[in-house]
Amino acid sequence: NAGVTQTPKFQVLKTGQSMTLQCAQDMNHEYMSWYRQDPGMGLRLIHYSVGAGITDQGEVPNGYNVSRSTTEDFPLRLLSAAPSQTSVYFCASRETSGGRSDTQYFGPGTRLTVL
Amino acid sequence: GDSVTQMEGPVTLSEEAFLTINCTYTATGYPSLFWYVQYPGEGLQLLLKATKADDKGSNKGFEATYRKETTSFHLEKGSVQVSDSAVYFCARAGANNLFFGTGTRLTVIP
Numbered sequence: 614n615a616g617v618t619q620t621p622k623f624q625v626l627k628t629g630q631s632m633t634l635q636c637a638q639d640m641n642h643e644y645m646s647w648y649r650q651d652p653g654m655g656l657r658l659i660h661y662s663v664g665a666g667i668t669d670q671g672e673v674p675n676g677y678n679v680s681r682s683t684t685e686d687f688p689l690r691l692l693s694a695a696p697s698q699t700s701v702y703f704c705a706s707r708e709t710s711g712g713r714s715d716t717q718y719f720g721p722g723t724r725l726t727v728l
Numbered sequence: 729g730d731s732v733t734q735m736e737g738p739v740t741l742s743e744e745a746f747l748t749i750n751c752t753y754t755a756t757g758y759p760s761l762f763w764y765v766q767y768p769g770e771g772l773q774l775l776l777k778a779t780k781a782d783d784k785g786s787n788k789g790f791e792a793t794y795r796k797e798t799t800s801f802h803l804e805k806g807s808v809q810v811s812d813s814a815v816y817f818c819a820r821a822g823a824n825n826l827f828f829g830t831g832t833r834l835t836v837i838p
Contacts, residue, residue, distance in 0.1 A: 617771075646825060655732075655817060655828035656772075663824070671825060703771055713821040714760040714779040719771035 615639050619704050619720035626694040626727045634689040634723050636704030642718075644707045645687040649673065649700040650722075656703065662687055694727045701725070734818045734829030741808055741836050749803040749832045751792075751818035760821040761785075761794055761801040766831070767814045775803075775816070808836045 620635045638645065646661035658671030662681040676698060678690040687706075691698060702723045707715040735750040753761065760779045764772040776785030778794035778801065785792050790805045801818060813836050818829040 653830055655830045656826075657828075658825040661824055669824070705772075713823070714777070716762075716774045716777065717826060719764075719773065721769075721771045 617704055617706055617718050617720035619702075619723050621723060622721065623724050624726070626691075626725065628695060628727060630694050631690070631692050632694065634691075634702055634704075634725075636687045636689065636720060637685050638687075638704075638706040638718070639685065640706065640708070640718070641684060642706035642708050643684070644709065644715075645681065646671070646705050646717075647677070647679065647687070647689045648703045648705065650703060651700050659689065659702075691725075694725075696727045699725060699727045732818050732820050732827050732829040734816075735832055736830070738833040738835060741834070743810055743836055743838050744807045745836075747803070747805040747808045747812075747834065749816055749818075749834070751801045751803065751829060753799050753801065753818075753820045753827075755799075755820055758794075758796060761792075762819040762821070762826065763790070763792055763801070763803050764817045764819060764828075765814045766817065772817060808834070810836045810838055812836050 617638045647659040648656040650656045657673050660679040662668045704720040705717045707717045732753045762777045763775040765775045766772045776787040778785040781796040783794045792803045815831045815833045817831045819826040
């Protein structure tokens with residue numbers, strides 16, 4: 614098992630550019646999510662999905678879109694990048710959508726800089 | 729509102745010293761509680777968890793006890809090693825996500 618994989622590891626964008634952060638998991642997990650990590654703020658939830666075809670907003674969804682066409686993949690799209698989106702992005706998954714005690718597995722992260 | 733408050737760092741200890749990182753939470757009911765660790769350049773990985781009051785989670789010499797009376801889940805280790813240098817995050821389960829503390833950076837020096 615590769616677990617949760619993310620690409621790219623690093624990315625530099627100019628303001629207004631768009632891009633997609635990729636996330637995939639091979640554990641057949643129902644639940645997937647995206648967090649951003651900023652200094653002094655811990656991790657904050659951007660969007661999440663409880664299964665293929667189902668997504669919902671988290672704490673900080675503005676400026677980001679997601680889709681879940683398959684169980685394995687959960688890409689995060691930045692439509693028009695802004696400097697405020699400079700952050701480290703983590704994708705995570707857990708086995709069941711309702712399993713609040715389940716362990717969440719995190720990818721290695723994508724470090725994004727928006728100039 | 730719901731939140732997790734953990735001890736601010738950074739924390740610097742000598743090898744074999746005792747470690748405590750404080751964590752308190754606010755929530756309705758008794759959510760599952762977690763400690764995650766982030767080693768340099770890596771993603772977060774679960775260190776330990778407790779799913780109900782009075783449970784003790786333990787792993788790799790680290791322990792934390794779910795104390796509902798004080799709404800706390802403090803992380804402890806009796807003798808830290810250089811390899812324990814990392815950022816530690818306390819978290820509590822929400823309906824659809826984890827609520828994280830701000831993280832505590834631990835550096836252990838030989």
